[in-house]
Amino acid sequence: MEGIFMYIRPEQIAEQYEMEVKSISKGRDCFLCETDLGMRALKEYRGSVERAEFLAGMLDFLKEQNIVAEQIFYTKEGEIFARDEEEQNYLLLSVFRGAECDTKSREDMVYAVRLLAGLHNATEQYPDEVPEFVKMNPNALLLLYEKHNRELRQVRNYIRGRKQKNEFEEMFMRQFAGFFEKAQAVTEQLQNMEICEELTGFCHGDYNQHNVVFSREGVAVVNFLNFSYQIRVSDLSNFVRKMMEKNNWNTSLGMELIGAYDSVRKLKPQELSYLYFYLAYPEKFWKIANHYSQSHKAWLSGRNTEKLSKVITQEGAREHFLQTLAGKVENRI
Template sequence: MPYEAKLYKVNDLSEGTLKKTVLPHYAMENAKIEQIKFKDTDKQRAVYRVEYNNEVFCLKKVYFGVQDLLFVYSAIEWLYRNKINVPRLLPTREKGRFVQYNNMLFILTPWIDGIKCSYDNIDHIMASISYLADMHNCSEDFTPVFGSSNRGGFENLANSLQKHFNQLLNCSNLAFKYKDGFSKTYLNNFEENIELAELSARVSASIDKKNLKTSLCHLDYVNKNIIFDNDTRIWIIDFDKCKMDYCVHDISYFLRRLLKRDNTKWNIQTAINALKVYEEKRPLNLDEYRYILAYLSFPQKYWKISRDYYNNISKCNKSSFQTLISKAVEKTEFHAQFIGEFKQYIEDKFKTKL
């Protein structure tokens, strides 16, 4: 039966059920199993900690089909063979790399003991961005196994950002129409945010995509997926979103998650230092810096919150959205200052005007 993306009852994913139906395929009938994560969304997933014979494993229900899973398996194996620390998919009794039960797919990997990357630890940040360069360097020529899906990103950033820019303009029209508390906060912070969005759209339109280097990309390279083990070695986990893509997409995603935090608050020196560390192993050209600038410039949270609010204004919790937009604009000034300084840094580095 082909895999179908559908939701399953919690009972189908109970520890007792999986102990009887999935773990026997790994000869672990007597293992101790504990659910540690469950997301009951359209991409339903579940994660379990399994203990057996003094060893610890991670059992995971994936939310995609066999072809995508084969791509993920291929990516992990490729990286492992190129000396990147990744938890490999363990074989079943039948020598397979996954278990299919009740039209659901499960994988088992070693449990990686350690601590997640701390964004408040500068050594963790620099080691993580350096390791990302290693991953990109070794996977430019990545080829998945036969039967895999052909996972590729390569989104047209300019088209996406222009669309989002237009949505911000539309939200401003709606804000003038509704004139409620949320709309007041939105309009009070509109000028700085629309300037950030305009710069983002303009710079992205100038990128020559032929100059953007490609490789296998993780696409969720954030602190929870970067583990430092007891010997301070880095492990990369959770390749559910991996694709062939522009390397700068991975870099930009990592930096945005790092910089938007309260403790980091768009620190320009942290960003520049991280990029210098990456470039020690993998230099970046002007178009790649344009991509990073455009990606980081767009006011992502301001856009997303306002879009969701006006799309659901008749039924949403207005008080909750008011709290969200108020918190989102707290760092707008820091964001704008960062983008101005980062733009100047790029112009000085490449002796050009953006």
């Protein structure tokens, strides 16, 4: 019975739009609808009406700027949301069929960062006032890293109090001091940084290989639902970090990606400094520790130990990359 309900619900939502639905299937975090107007995606959305309408307007603006990006469609009643019987809101978005950015292809990755720089250039031309509810706290990164540091200490204290430690816990305790020292160093440097208004702007919010699609319509950027208005290099740092983790922190690749972005949108000295701080924080070490903290400790899988071991193994290559990036920062300043 539950399966029938799950099938009926997206149909009822889709009926609220001016389109003829041919079939509906379950996609990644959405319902994929094959329609007479092409493929569409129904996605749950928990934000406000104002936030959704701002995003729809920004996506329309990006289209005018020749950026291939998803679009949001309004219902028959002119509403930004459709609602199911449980009052859950949904957005209807366009879908691009194609291959995601290949994390083993330098050509794909370089194209993706150039595209990101072009997207940031385009949003700088946005003519309307940016509403306050979109803007993030200027000190958001500092506050985030201070929170991460507290969480790392909590995990350390918990494990230290355990009499019998498993393999993961022993490994974590051996590595904690070194990684935490780096985390603290980045946080302390951020405390001395001043954020200029010119560093902030519209950000995708989750720019990664999954959200860059090489389609027939062009190379498209999708999944803007986590968009924000903050320091622009947060997008670049997120993408570069993910690509570097996939490629053993290859220094030449990392510098090529940063250079490719810089060739389209010139990075200011302070932006380079922030990029360094984003990448210097041991994010992956914190992420593994946080997953451990949220999990049932007795059921901890060997996969966590493998991930921690990989982070430790890659740290030398990561440090080499960061030293090279630091040199670029100093030269630009």
